[in-house]
Amino acid sequence: MRVSLTVNGRPQEADDVWEGESLLYVLRERLGLPGSKNACEQGECGSCTVRLDGVPVCACLVAAGQAEGRDVVTVEGLADHARQRAEGGGTRGTGGSETGTPLRDAQRWKAEGGDSRTGEGTELSPIQQAFLEAGAVQCGFCTPGLLVMADELLERNPNPADADIREALCGNLCRCTGYEKIMDAVRLAASR
Amino acid sequence: MDFLRPASWEEALAAKAEHPAAVPIAGGTDVMVEINFGHRRPDHLLDLNRIGELAEWESGADSVRLGASVPYAAIMENLRAELPGLALASHTVASPQIRNRGGVGGNLGTASPAGDAHPALLAAGAEVEAESAARGSRRIPIDDFYTGVKRNALAPDELIRAVHIKKADGPQQYSKVGTRNAMVIAVCAFGLALHPATRTVRTGIGSAAPTPVRAKTAEEFLNAALEEDGLWDNGETITPSVAQRFADLCAAACNPIDDVRGTAGYRRRAVGVMARRTLTWTWESYRGTRRTLKGAA
Numbered sequence: 393m394r395v396s397l398t399v400n401g402r403p404q405e406a407d408d409v410w411e412g413e414s415l416l417y418v419l420r421e422r423l424g425l426p427g428s429k430n431a432c433e434q435g436e437c438g439s440c441t442v443r444l445d446g447v448p449v450c451a452c453l454v455a456a457g458q459a460e461g462r463d464v465v466t467v468e469g470l471a472d473h474a475r476q477r478a479e480g481g482g483t484r485g486t487g488g489s490e491t492g493t494p495l496r497d498a499q500r501w502k503a504e505g506g507d508s509r510t511g512e513g514t515e516l517s518p519i520q521q522a523f524l525e526a527g528a529v530q531c532g533f534c535t536p537g538l539l540v541m542a543d544e545l546l547e548r549n550p551n552p553a554d555a556d557i558r559e560a561l562c563g564n565l566c567r568c569t570g571y572e573k574i575m576d577a578v579r580l581a582a583s584r
Numbered sequence: 585m586d587f588l589r590p591a592s593w594e595e596a597l598a599a600k601a602e603h604p605a606a607v608p609i610a611g612g613t614d615v616m617v618e619i620n621f622g623h624r625r626p627d628h629l630l631d632l633n634r635i636g637e638l639a640e641w642e643s644g645a646d647s648v649r650l651g652a653s654v655p656y657a658a659i660m661e662n663l664r665a666e667l668p669g670l671a672l673a674s675h676t677v678a679s680p681q682i683r684n685r686g687g688v689g690g691n692l693g694t695a696s697p698a699g700d701a702h703p704a705l706l707a708a709g710a711e712v713e714a715e716s717a718a719r720g721s722r723r724i725p726i727d728d729f730y731t732g733v734k735r736n737a738l739a740p741d742e743l744i745r746a747v748h749i750k751k752a753d754g755p756q757q758y759s760k761v762g763t764r765n766a767m768v769i770a771v772c773a774f775g776l777a778l779h780p781a782t783r784t785v786r787t788g789i790g791s792a793a794p795t796p797v798r799a800k801t802a803e804e805f806l807n808a809a810l811e812e813d814g815l816w817d818n819g820e821t822i823t824p825s826v827a828q829r830f831a832d833l834c835a836a837a838c839n840p841i842d843d844v845r846g847t848a849g850y851r852r853r854a855v856g857v858m859a860r861r862t863l864t865w866t867w868e869s870y871r872g873t874r875r876t877l878k879g880a881a
C-alpha cells in the first residue's frame with residue numbers, strides 16, 4: 393500500500409509498504425531516514441521515539457497505515473522544529489510550505505560544516521547542543537530518542553525538576569552513559 | 585494482509601462483521617509487538633485510530649464513560665478525581681511513550697492477567713460496552729469479562745466501544761510490585777476502592793491468578809467487620825488484627841504460578857502486604873476527609 397504523511401514539515405509518500413509494517417520501518421527503510429534507531433522493536437528502549445501529531449511515541453509500535461495523513465517529526469527535523477518553536481512560538485503547519493526539512497537534507501543530516509564534537513558551525517537544537525557539551529553522548533544509539541523526548545519535555549515544561557526529567561526519560565534506555573550526563577544535558581538546556 | 589481503515593464506528597462494526605478474524609489495532613502497543621516478532625500474521629488489521637469518539641470520555645452522574653482508545657496519559661491528566669484508582673494504575677504502565685498510545689480498550693482486548701487497568705476496574709466497579717453489527721450493544725459487567733488467560737467475553741464480531749466506570753465515592757489505591765519504577769510488567773498488583781456510599785470495599789488482584797480477580801471473601805469479611813464496629817460512622821482506625829485477616833484472605837484469593845517474574849509464594853505474600861497497605865492508606869484518607877467534613881460543618 394501507499395502511505396502519505398508529513399515528515400519534518402514536508403509531505404512524503406512511501407510506496408509498497410507492507411500492511412504489517414511499522415512507522416519506524418517506513419522512516420528508516422522507505423524514506424531513508426536512519427536517525428530514529430531500531431533496537432528492540434517492542435517499545436522497551438525508546439530509541440525509535442518520534443513525535444506523531446506532536447505526541448512522543450515509539451515509532452516501532454505505530455502501524456505504517458496509522459500514520460497516514462499525520463504529522464511526524466524525527467530527530468533529523470528536531471533543529472528545525474526547535475527553531476520554529478522559538479521563532480513562532482507555535483507548531484509548524486503541515487505540508488507544502490517552504491518550511492520544514494527537505495527529505496534529501498534530512499537523509500544527509502550530520503553534524504557537518506563544523507566541528508562535530510562541539511557542534512560549532514552546525515544548526516543544532518538547544519537540546520542537541522547541550523547533549524554535546526555535557527558529554528551525554530557515547531555510542532549515540534540511544535541519543536535520537538532521548539533528544540526527541542527531552543525536547544518535548546522542555547516544550548511542555550521549560551523548568552523541569554530532576555524528578556520530571558527522570559519521569560520523562562524513563563522509557564529511554566542508555567547502555568553507555570549511566571544517565572548522569574544525560575541529566576546534566578537536560579538541566580543545561582533548561583537553564584538556557 | 586489487508587489494512588482496514590474505517591472512518592466511523594458503524595464502518596468498524598461492519599468490517600468486523602465481515603472479517604471476524606480481523607485484529608483491531610488501537611495504540612498498537614500489544615499488537616505491533618506481536619507483528620514485529622512474527623507471532624501474529626492476521627489477514628486483516630482493523631485500525632481504530634480514525635474513529636474520534638473512541639478517544640473521548642464523558643463524565644456522568646454516577647460513572648465515567650471512557651472511550652476504548654483514550655490513552656493512559658489522558659486518564660492520568662484528566663480523570664484523577666473521578667477515577668483515582670485507574671489514574672494511579674495508568675501511571676504505572678510502561679513509559680510516557682507507551683502511555684501516549686495505549687489505553688484501556690487494548691488492555692481489555694489483550695486481557696493479560698498482568699494488565700494494570702484490570703485491578704482498578706474491578707475495584708471501582710465497571711461495565712464494558714461491547715457492540716456488534718448483528719446484535720447491537722450490550723454491557724458486560726467487569727466481573728464477567730475475564731474468562732481465562734488472555735481470554736475475554738467478547739464475541740468474534742464484537743468491538744469494545746467504551747468502558748463505564750463508577751465514579752469514585754471514596755478513596756482508591758493501586759499498588760504494583762516490579763523490579764523498577766518504570767517500564768515494568770507487574771509481578772503482581774492490587775487495587776482497592778472504598779465505597780462509603782454503599783459501605784462496601786472492593787478489590788482487584790493482578791498477575792496472581794489466570795485472570796484478574798476480586799478477593800470476594802476478603803471483601804465480605806471486611807464489609808462485615810466495618811459494619812459491626814460502626815467504623816463507617818465513628819471513623820475509628822481499623823484494628824491490626826482486622827487488617828491482617830483481610831490481608832490473609834486477599835492472599836488466599838490468589839491462584840498464582842511460578843514464572844520468570846516471581847514465584848507463586850512470593851506473589852501470595854506480596855498481595856497480602858499490598859492489601860494491608862492499600863487498606864491502611866485508603867482508610868486513613870477516609871478518616872481524614874470525615875474529620876475535615878465534620879470540622880467544616
Ligand SMILES: Cc1cc2nc3c(=O)[nH]c(=O)nc-3n(C[C@H](O)[C@H](O)[C@H](O)COP(=O)(O)OP(=O)(O)OC[C@H]3O[C@@H](n4cnc5c(N)ncnc54)[C@H](O)[C@@H]3O)c2cc1C
Nearest residue numbers: 435610611612613614615678686687690691693699700744
Ligand atoms: C514496552 C511495553 C511495556 C508495557 N507495559 C505495560 C504495563 O506496565 N502494564 C500494562 O498493563 N500493559 C503494559 N503493556 C501492554 C500494553 O501497553 C497495554 O496492554 C495497552 O493497554 C494496550 O493498549 P493498545 O491500545 O496499545 O492496544 P492494541 O495493541 O492496539 O490492542 C491490544 C489488543 O486489544 C484489541 N483491541 C484494541 N482495541 C479494541 C477494541 N476497541 N475492541 C476490541 N478489541 C480491541 C486488539 O485487537 C489487541 O488484541 C506494555 C507494552 C509495551 C510494548
Ligand code: FES
Nearest residue numbers: 433435438440452
Ligand atoms: S525500537 Fe522502538 S522502543 Fe525500542
Ligand code: FES
Nearest residue numbers: 530531566567568
Ligand atoms: S550512548 Fe550508548 S546507549 Fe546511550
